[in-house]
Amino acid sequence: MTEFIQHLVNGLGLGSMYALIALGYTMVFGILQLINFAHSDVYMLGAFFGYYVSKFFNLSLHPGYGSLSAALLCSMVGCAIVGFFIERFAYRPLRKSPRINVLITAVGVSLFLEFGGQLLFGADPKYFAPLLEPGEPIFIGGVQLNRIQLIVLGVSLALMLGLQFIIFKTKIGRAMRAVSFSHTNAALMGIPVDFVISFTFMLGSALAGAAGILVALTYPKIDPLMGMMFGLKAFVAAVVGGIGNVTGAVIGALIMGVAESMVIGYLASTYRDALAFAILIIILLFRPAGILGKNVKEKV
């Protein structure tokens, strides 16, 4: 039983990192019906922003909450800016084009960031020196937790609650929901649609940036292609949860994380990647719209 709970806790940690990325996928899909393949590479850039900030200011020489927060903040801001530019220059000019054109562009942006990253940062993996020491493990009823796991869970939870607050309790969040429902009608309410779309990209990208730091804290080896598999699984999580649905993305991501951790614990870690797609196939067979897939009632 203790072992099971241990895997569960590890899985929740992993799942919360997937969730931060899945949220960006799902928000952009909700507002533009676009699968932003470049999103997983924004997450990669998040890790690299953190790496270079940490290197430049020698943050790893003074590991602690201050250094971690500084890297986290820089990376989130950096990624938000990248997200803004991706939308502004790659997707906005195609706003009125057929969806397939935008989809192909998204793949193009993704490849551009991946191989541009190899050119700029080098293809070799880099060691992201820890910004926080794991500290003495804490035991709760036989389940072992270290400080990094707690931070990953805590930071993700805080960011997700913050996002919920923005989407459901603020004016801009209400505007985001209106735009995701209908661009035209939102504009007729006086909502500046392009601004809201930019904001959505920036918000999603900032979360991906945070994920980049948290993942690097857990697995300190970073490279320009790190977004491929991790980002793909986050995307699968968004689809499993019901793409376009914010709560669904979190649920999907937690399921993926826990399932992966169970497979590693009870089967073999070589199956971990296959599992994501097995879950996807099963969900798509039984609930094609995902767990919380859209089911909006509209009377005409």
Place this chain on the structure above:
Amino acid sequence: MSETLLEFKNVNVHYGAIHALKGVSFQAKKGEILTLIGANGAGKSTTLRAMSGMLKPSSGEVLFKGKRIDGTRADHLVAMGIGHAPEGRGIFANMTVEENLTLGAYLRKDKQEIQKDLEHVYELFPRVKERLWQVAGTLSGGEQQMVAIGRALMSRPEILLLDEPSLGLAPQIIEKIFEIIVKVNKEGMTIVLVEQNALLALEIAHHAVVLETGSAHTQGKASELLASDTIRKAYLGE
């Protein structure tokens, strides 16, 4: 009732090769109800779209308070004082009625005044107040139309554009909604009403423009059009 608030000057609209509006000119005077009537495909909705910034006329001018507004972005027009209750009601079905109404006041910052206007909408539509916390998609068609009009009023517009408010509603509900349109107009609101139900529209309007295959076929006082034989034959089914 003499100042011109909104004016179309020889407006042409093309959808690709289709010439949808052919040199349409008319004026909406401050404080009146102007109705645009005509059959399906006559250009009513196109005219309204050219007013609301959803499409740019290929030539001609659209003026609001003497300023050209053709080609201006839809959200900027809202800021200038043009309110919309769009075709098909345009309700945000996934949000509550309260959220729909406050979205109408998106550009406003005067919280107290917004609250006042909300109270005013509740007064006009007591039904809307009862449904405040319900998800708008679950309302009946008539209630949705009430939300759409209320929401448009929340931007505190100088002119209110109503696109087929009677569409798909039961006669008693239509009557109720038209009563409220008259009431809002009596409070001083200028209204442009696009309607398929020509009889109802002419009964409440001051002036009317009859559109036919993209041209302003006839225009004049609503009461005169209502009395004219040709109009009665062509549009009122007599």
